[in-house]
Amino acid sequence: MPTSLTVLVAALAAAGASMLVFAATGRRLDADAARKGAQFALGSFFVHWFMWLLGPFERAVLALGWGPDLFNFAGLFAGLAAGILLGLGHVEAGGWAIVAGGICDIMDGRIARARSLVSRYGQFIDSTLDRFVEVFALLGLVVYLRALPLGPLMTAAALAGSLLVSYTRARGESVGVLCKEGLMQRGERLVLTCLACLADSPASARFGYPAGSLLLGVMVLIAAGTFWTAAHRTIWIARRLREQP
8 A cells, every 4th residue: 555545544544533532522512613603514523523633732832832923924834835845746745734734724813812812913914824825835736737637727716716715705894794605615625635635646546547636626626616605705795785775
């Protein structure tokens, strides 16, 4: 069994085992995630399970006195590293860098709320650096998928759609309408991309497809999902604005 496939199978098995432990111990809801209204297309179980999984690390970070900015800029560095690794063809390593960036993105907000450091500065830095991270990773995939037909185009479409999803929400908030509707939000995009990075090489070898084929399929899915989500948000916000006096 290829090393990359062994690592992926082991990681998925460990995740599955931890889910069973989480369910068996009562599926405790994470108070911070519940207050924040964290959503995920596959259901709240995965949100609360992942917060439970990160619990020991979060408690250690709080004990050490680390601040949210550490995770903001660590996440930015992880996103840059992911883009470079993906562009150079180190797909599995790029996938793990995306995972690291995602964890940093979760931790910055949780640490800020736990230490009562929430501010407009933090909200701006967090959301803005998230866009940089996503752009870095997808630009790396543009380079990696350049040999496949439609590879750069579909990745560019996924990037454009991802930015449109964020833009429609930001514009809605600027006119007083909060909209978190849609299936292909950042969490879903992150999970799909990192799983595709980790599974692409073994899947391509197993089925005899060119390297990058699974990633290309995921880029098509993300492109379609993000454009649909952005269009749905545009219509939803426009209707709410029309209803206002």
